[in-house]
Amino acid sequence: MSTRLTGVAILAGFACFCGMACGQCVEPDNGFGTATMPPAACSYSSPMGDMHIIDGLPAGDTIDIDVRLENFFPVNEAPGGLFGGTTTQYGAQLVLPMQGTGSLSGFSRFIVMQLPNDGTNFFDCFPRVNGDPIQQFEMQLRAMSGDYFGDPDFCILRIRAGVDLGLPTTGYTTLQSAPANSWHCDSFFDLNYSIEFQGCPGSPLDGFSGTTFGLVRITTDLCPTDLNNDGVTDTSDLGILLSNFGGPGPLGDLNNDGVVDTADLGLLLNQFGTQCFPV
Numbered sequence: 001m002s003t004r005l006t007g008v009a010i011l012a013g014f015a016c017f018c019g020m021a022c023g024q025c026v027e028p029d030n031g032f033g034t035a036t037m038p039p040a041a042c043s044y045s046s047p048m049g050d051m052h053i054i055d056g057l058p059a060g061d062t063i064d065i066d067v068r069l070e071n072f073f074p075v076n077e078a079p080g081g082l083f084g085g086t087t088t089q090y091g092a093q094l095v096l097p098m099q100g101t102g103s104l105s106g107f108s109r110f111i112v113m114q115l116p117n118d119g120t121n122f123f124d125c126f127p128r129v130n131g132d133p134i135q136q137f138e139m140q141l142r143a144m145s146g147d148y149f150g151d152p153d154f155c156i157l158r159i160r161a162g163v164d165l166g167l168p169t170t171g172y173t174t175l176q177s178a179p180a181n182s183w184h185c186d187s188f189f190d191l192n193y194s195i196e197f198q199g200c201p202g203s204p205l206d207g208f209s210g211t212t213f214g215l216v217r218i219t220t221d222l223c224p225t226d227l228n229n230d231g232v233t234d235t236s237d238l239g240i241l242l243s244n245f246g247g248p249g250p251l252g253d254l255n256n257d258g259v260v261d262t263a264d265l266g267l268l269l270n271q272f273g274t275q276c277f278p279v
Contacts, residue, residue: 033131043070056210061102081124091117141169156198188219
C-alpha cells in the first residue's frame with residue numbers, strides 16, 4: 001500500500017468508530033459477511049468543496065455545483081476487476097444543484113443526471129476479507145459517464161471521470177460491523193472529473209462553451225471537520241488540525257489539496273460547534 005493510502009487508512013480507521021451520530025451511512029449485510037459496494041442506501045456528497053464549470057465562461061465567472069452521487073440502481077458487484085477483489089457495474093444519479101457567480105450570479109439550476117447501468121459506469125475494489133468486523137480496502141473508479149439532454153440552458157452537458165477515461169480516480173472504504181446485521185460504511189472517492197458544456201441559444205449561457213477539469217472529494221461522511229469523530233466539531237478537532245499544520249495530511253487536509261494549511265483551518269472554523277446527526 002502506498003504511503004498516501006496508508007495515511008488514508010489511518011484516517012478511515014478513526015472514522016469507522018464514528019457510528020451514526022457522526023453521519024455515517026449504514027448498509028445491510030449482503031449475506032456474505034460484507035456490504036455490497038457502492039452502498040445503495042447512501043449518498044456520496046462533497047461537503048468540503050464543489051465541482052465547477054469555469055472554462056468557456058467570462059473571466060471571473062463560475063458555475064459551482066454541490067454534487068451528490070446517489071440512488072444506485074441496480075448494483076452488480078462480482079469477483080473480478082484489476083486488483084483481484086471485486087468489480088461493480090452500477091447505475092446512479094448525479095444530483096447537480098448549480099449556482100452561478102460573477103455576472104452569472106442570477107443563474108441557478110437543479111439538474112439530475114442519470115448514469116445508466118449499461119456497462120459504461122463501473123469501479124474495482126481491492127480484496128477484503130468477508131466476515132471480518134472491520135474491512136478496509138482501496139477502490140479505483142474505472143469509468144463514470146453521464147450526459148444531460150433536452151435542457152433549455154445546456155445544449156451539451158457531459159460529465160466524465162475514471163481512469164479508463166484518462167481521469168484517474170481513487171478511493172477508500174472502511175466497513176465496520178453494526179447491529180441488526182448491518183455495516184457502517186465510511187467511503188470516499190477523489191473524483192478527477194471533466195465537465196463539458198455548450199450553452200443553448202437564448203439562454204444565459206448562449207455563446208459559451210468549454211471543458212473544465214477538476215478534482216473534488218465525494219464522501220459518505222457528512223462531517224469531515226469532526227476529525228476525532230466524537231459527534232461535534234470543537235476544540236479537540238482544532239487541536240488535531242493544528243498538530244498536522246503544514247503537513248501533507250490526509251488528517252486535517254479538509255480540501256484535499258495535499259497540505260494542511262489556512263484554507264483547511266477556515267473550513268473547520270466555519271463548521272465550529274456543528275453537531276453531526278444520523279443520515
